[in-house]
Amino acid sequence: MANIAKKVSWSSRGDDRGERTPLLNGAEDVKYNRQLSAGGLFHIGRLSTVDLEEEITPEEDILRSRLKEIPHNEKLLSLKFESLDYDNSENQLFLEEERRMSHMGFGCLEIRRWVICGLIGFLTGLIACMIDIAVEKLAGYKYSVVKQNIVKFTELGGLSISLILWAVLNSAFVMVGAIAVAFFEPIAAGSGIPQIKCYLNGVKIPRVVRLKTLAIKVFGVICSVAGGLAVGKEGPMIHSGAVVAAGVSQGRSTSLKKDFKIFEYFRRDTEKRDFVSAGAAAGVSAAFGAPVGGVLFSLEEGASFWNQLLTWRIFFASMVSSFTLNFFLSIYHGKPGELSSPGLINFGRFDSDTVQYNLYEIPLFIIMGALGGVLGALFNVINYWLTIFRIRYIHRPCLQVMEAMLVAAVTATVSFAMIYFSNDCQPLGQDNTEEYPLQLFCADGEYNSMATAFFNTPERSVRSLFHNPPGSYNPLTLGVFTLAYFFLAVWTYGLTVSAGVFIPSLLIGAAWGRLFGILLSTITSSQSIWADPGKYALIGAAAQLGGIVRMTLSLTVILVEATGNVTYGFPIMLVLMTAKIVGDYFIEGLYDIHIKLQSVPFLHWDAPPTSHWLTAREVMSSPVTCFNRVDKVGRIVDVLSNTSTNHNGFPVVAHATENDEPGKICGLILRSQLIVLLKHKVFVERASSGLSQRKLQLKDFRDAYPRFPPIQSIHVSQDERECMMDLTEFMNPTPYTVPQETSLPRVFKLFRALGLRHLVVVDNENRVVGLVTRKDLARYHLGKDGLEELQLAQT
């Protein structure tokens, strides 16, 4: 939060310090909500929460509960999120350090960056490998137990016992995972992609890149996939990669209280965000075997200014990650060195010789894209209402765990019922592509086709739908499966478990895509080109996924890389574009919905096109709290302690006057810098009297990064309050400024391109008249009736 003093609709004050947990997945805070009365109120706004370590006094609690009553929806913009400082504070300390460094020194730094990226890739690949093996083992164990049971009871009669066994096993796995998430690290819920999107966009999401989050995430995703939920393990990989990156690049772990004293140069937001981009890319790469797709994902979500060297490093991390996964999996599968399964999900080979597409199929693909857009929008709408319901009523961790268990049991039941009532028997092939073929009531040498879809991990089901020969499924099976799985997936996304939405989306799409293909081939007489329903399954999967998440460029590349065949690039792109256009007509993408429900000040790529009539004067916050070059310690402490404003960046002016006359800008200083200065008592008087032991160095700032102590924890005596502080050396003397007349799109472009946190607005005398921060820009967005302004809320 920065200097704001207007348009803020808060109902109480004094609750604005401590770390926050924006829970993007509808999960709720632990400690606080336990003290709440049952949730009959209109509680959408109660996402604000407190740090687990923080003591809550009764007064504060009352204030908080009053605060929570503010209606909160996607038309608000929360003030509780802080921004990343992507712009270097080029103060004297920084410049001195940079100037001392030789050409060789910069070379070493660059090498270190490459090493870190290599490490990020390696560790991310390793984690992906671990998840894959664990899920395979657990799911394999579960399915073999259930299968034995089913085989036993098929003959005896009394399959309900099998059903109960299956449901109990599923619920047990899910319960363990949900407990870990709900009670220990709620931020680990969901796929983590919305959170990483926000982080790369420049919004600080507390606890999102901590080691503990990673541990819970990995554990949680293994449980939920093994528990048979309609989820995938791919989305969480992206989050995992990001956490790995944030950890490795900083050379220390606060969770483990271990500082390796390496990579200290990289302890600032600028460098950290770059590495997190690499980590996210490595995650995508490991998840889908799509290194280029990973790079493009990071760029689509995070890039502001494109930097070639950075992009190469990101690419390197991606490549290493997919290579590592590939290598270790090849060892696990007993064929060391055969590097042919680069990702967690393997779509199998699409051979371009056999599976061609033709010009006249393109309109069909576009129709499928539109269908995917509609179905995706439906998915999102239902999930949106469900999320609101969850935010209102299902906020206690035990409720959340129970819901997750319920979903797991229902999933098992529905699956079982579908398999039970299906009479689609298919002959068992020679190649045994099915991992767990269920005979059930089929004749010997045949298996239940519905079971290939339900009695399987979702990844395998997708592969079966893509590659099983024509005739493996009958249309009714596919239709029913699509319907059942669609609703299961909608219900599942947003549960308090670690899980991704990619694979269920692909599975739904593959199912109706294959159905589409089969129907086509029955309608048309020529069997040659239409004959392959696998192709339509692929297109359907792309359409459905595109309709739900609305990515285009990176998703095209990811899907192309996952299929290992560039032939389908053009149709996949067309399908994704169509799905996006059609879907956007109804509702936003799933991730954007969840980001909006959290009121995150997310900056899009451009200012709304019709915002040229707004100028910096209108969007800026004013008046601005400024400091003098040399200011009194007491005043600084008071300003920092003022929780009603809780500013984060302060322009430093030549002669700040007490009255309203603004001073001429000569720098910008951050709250975090002031805190370090106060902590080290860098006062003019102490320096002149030789009291201060040594000159403050950049290292002192880096050591405190990223968790600067709150101002309350710093004791300043009454005598010290009368001292003076000289900010000249520590402030950024050349902050970016814009004149008041600058149009909003121009301000936006500067802000976005350089990843700024504060942009000072000056008049033509260079006097500070306002400050533009993220929320001032994120506030304006394009609604149905033109430009809309979101309200700011202190939630």
Add this chain to the structure above:
Amino acid sequence: MANIAKKVSWSSRGDDRGERTPLLNGAEDVKYNRQLSAGGLFHIGRLSTVDLEEEITPEEDILRSRLKEIPHNEKLLSLKFESLDYDNSENQLFLEEERRMSHMGFGCLEIRRWVICGLIGFLTGLIACMIDIAVEKLAGYKYSVVKQNIVKFTELGGLSISLILWAVLNSAFVMVGAIAVAFFEPIAAGSGIPQIKCYLNGVKIPRVVRLKTLAIKVFGVICSVAGGLAVGKEGPMIHSGAVVAAGVSQGRSTSLKKDFKIFEYFRRDTEKRDFVSAGAAAGVSAAFGAPVGGVLFSLEEGASFWNQLLTWRIFFASMVSSFTLNFFLSIYHGKPGELSSPGLINFGRFDSDTVQYNLYEIPLFIIMGALGGVLGALFNVINYWLTIFRIRYIHRPCLQVMEAMLVAAVTATVSFAMIYFSNDCQPLGQDNTEEYPLQLFCADGEYNSMATAFFNTPERSVRSLFHNPPGSYNPLTLGVFTLAYFFLAVWTYGLTVSAGVFIPSLLIGAAWGRLFGILLSTITSSQSIWADPGKYALIGAAAQLGGIVRMTLSLTVILVEATGNVTYGFPIMLVLMTAKIVGDYFIEGLYDIHIKLQSVPFLHWDAPPTSHWLTAREVMSSPVTCFNRVDKVGRIVDVLSNTSTNHNGFPVVAHATENDEPGKICGLILRSQLIVLLKHKVFVERASSGLSQRKLQLKDFRDAYPRFPPIQSIHVSQDERECMMDLTEFMNPTPYTVPQETSLPRVFKLFRALGLRHLVVVDNENRVVGLVTRKDLARYHLGKDGLEELQLAQT
């Protein structure tokens, strides 16, 4: 050029108007050099030239020849290049227009942009298709004629007649192409990639995106490939795509004097550059069947601020282009709708089932990468000296044509000799993969293996090297071929013909790569994994190409897409990185060498890392010529006519005083805007007396874009000189400014991220103290001994 008044080492003045032709390929000016005495002088600096339409007076000519004597090399930075205005001039007219536009209006604009991108893709694909068919027809005709002749004379004896026929045919083709290029449009020489790189970087290269250039380019490339030179048709496609984009997006052609009155909104540098990026990407996509590679190429070369929508449009153009080419080629090949050859070059399918790589091969790949780096550096060094030789001695068009013909004849002779003396006979396969198998002295049912490499278009040779079964070539053949082709390719690049260096590089690399593979398989006993020399041919090709051009990310993706198989992504990336690191140790990439030899003020991605000790005060140009808000017409005309400075952007100040006291900044106005104002006589007096017919609109500026008339062509009477001009409405009221203390990296980042042309440096009173333009930033670069400063030269 902008406001510069320091550090400029020119020897004469007054030659600084009119359009220039920076000939990046060592080609020289036509008219001027004909009047020069024979070139015994040190003439490297004489690349400056004049517009063909421009009349040259004798006095000017003398001035010019004196000017030419300035030694000119890569340590100079030319002042003759202008920059693109990527930053919108947000003056009142612009804002009024934008504010008038409704939400729907912006939607229409966006749709128009998509339509244009689709058109760009379509036309680029069509051109690629045309080139491909023309080359195939012509080369087929040539080879069949020569083959018949050889067959005839093999029996009769007297093969020298065949040689002469071949050499004459080659020279004839090349002559036609070289004449077109040398006499009609020298900018069409070479691959055009350095020029497009410069354009995307923000440097205006005159005539580079004109229709005439496109026509000559297409014609030239057909001639040179059909003429059997060691060249490819892929590089020129990138240039062609860019020209198509510039033409289509402007909705008019100045060459054809035709204005379609559409797309007028896009008539400014900002929009045009975006479309040119799309065109370049479409070109890459058509050349290599690599749509994603095309997007990444454009981004690597051109992106400053990453814009998502723009990237999607670029991707769309790429996809459409490769699809169009694919579609029309499928019709041409008689299999309409079989969309399996998406690019001009088709590497053939690499089947990942048969061609695997293993972990222990990776060190081998890295060794090959290093070898590629060394060989690439050797290529570049030789070509560098050759280019300097060409600039000095081969500048007359007829000499250039003769050189090209000589190279063509030598190529034919060398090829013939190699085929003649080779006794590597291979049995003719059943599948007839060879297009023109030459039996020569081989037994019946066998063919000469050397001929598959030489008696073929280079594209086919590459494919043969990748895919012919093991044992198709003997090592001696490959070794001799590599050596011969290497020197032919070095000699060929830089000739005054339209041609690319991609394919020859790939061919050289594929040859020694295959040789490497064969040697490996003879050394090792296990035949299984080493057995496929095609894999090593691919790696070698990547290494050689990487060693020459030094692209990494986009090239990896291009090669992966061209092979149609993602399995090789990781080794190709490793190889390209190694080749780049090794090659960079010796000399820069080929394109960068040619850009540097032209002294283009090319901005790299970052400021040199050790430049933190420089501030805006040191890098800026000062004093700056400023205008008042309301200034005298006479003064404006005088300033604009001052050819010694030839400024392009002028800060507008509140009260410019005649003495050195600088005024407070209130805007920035461009030369082009002032010219339009003068042309329309927008004077205060005329407005008040009701003389001016109508208010000036943005349309007037757009109509004049991009070739604004020179100031000399505008007649201003003595009375009018006394009038006043009010610039308030037309200037950009919110130019970006930085304080004097800003460090160079910070200035650089702002400049590069926003694609600026002028950046005003102000003091703390907001008074103009200097102006930073492209050359001020491009001047500093990292040499062997730390930071170096290039000299500015008025060449």
